[in-house]
Amino acid sequence: MSSILSSTPSLYVVATPLGNLSDITLRALEVLRRVDLVAAEDTRHTQRLLDAHGIRVPTMAAHEHNEQGAAARICERLAEGQHVALVSDAGTPAVSDPGGRIVGAVQAAGHPVVPVPGPSAVIAAASVCGLPDGPFLFQGFLPPKSAARRTALESLRDVPARLVFYEAPHRVLETVDDFLAILGADRELVVCRELTKLFEQICRMPLGEARAWFEADANRVRGEFVLVVSAPTPPEGIPADAERILALLLDELPLKTAASLAAGITGLGRKPLYQRALELRGDD
Known part of the structure; x- marks a missing residue:
């Protein structure tokens, strides 16, 4: 224009x-x-x-x-x-x-x-969080009540992306506690506080250490927050649900057919499913 x-x-x-x-x-x-x-x-x-x-x-x-x-x-x-x-x-x-x-x-x-x-606070936080590149999901503000907040976090727990939230100072400790309970202690948290303001602070830590970090200085719970949580670690091997599907198919179908159907159902690659099918059948 x-x-x-x-x-x-x-x-x-x-x-x-x-x-x-x-x-x-x-x-x-x-x-x-x-x-x-x-x-x-x-x-x-x-x-x-x-x-x-x-x-x-x-x-x-x-x-x-x-x-x-x-x-x-x-x-x-x-x-x-x-x-x-x-x-x-x-x-x-x-x-x-x-x-x-x-x-x-x-x-x-x-x-x-x-x-x-x-x-944009979400873009500013994503640019300085220092977490591995990849997609991020911006959720905005989580529900104010813990029960609803935990339900929302459960729906986000396995999303293969960094999670970005806004939070108010009077709820930030409760939200961090819910992060820990639902997302686990090993995922990383980047606290972006008061972005572009006089007391701007950007700190990264495991979720298991977050509450102690906030409690170490009363000033750390003041201001406006963008909270960035690292993506979950991809599971090794074939997920348990996919393996159960494969095992059920192997009970009724030839090995190659079972592996192909399991790949279509789960979205996983046929090759690792075929290899796992060989292991389940006890073949070399």
Whole structure:
């Protein structure tokens, strides 16, 4: 897009700094200067950002408690030919922040939605966690109650990817305890605290040592957290469930047929299943 604003009235989803006001992009500043209205999660917080960069533009509240009404007002402005920016308090709107319903409503009304990318706590944490490369799964905030949180973690336990979570200071110790109970002591935890802020801290440790690390300094439970958990160690050999399937098939079918069917059922390679079938049959 060559010009700052589209020729068509649009909603601009603008990423703003996590903490350091200098982290805003040049494009984001130009968009905020030129739009007719900024819809903000907290207008007072956003006004400080605008003031810091000498930007004078009207603002309106658009938070989780008024998203439906805010979406209607934004659609009205767009229909009148105005451009609107959407911002959250920090980072990228609609990523574990208000904004998703507004974006959906604007799209449903037929208006363009334009991303203005920039700071994102999940991407910042993934880039500095130091864990092995590979996929990561961003869960956002886990449920506030321990029972529901543990249920959610059980569904994520065997996902072959790094797990990334946001957490609040008043729950971080309980969440770490649940990590330990469900994910085990050997997986690694990277604590990213107060990213881009004055007291930024990034520390890596086994989950079994995490509570002691937090308790060693009361300041470590303050601030906003991104928690990154290492991926599970791949199991050696054939998983127990796959071996049970193979054994049942071997009771009824020839060895090669059983191995081929087991591969189709489990998604594992035929060769290791065939080799394991030979072992189970006692053949060389």
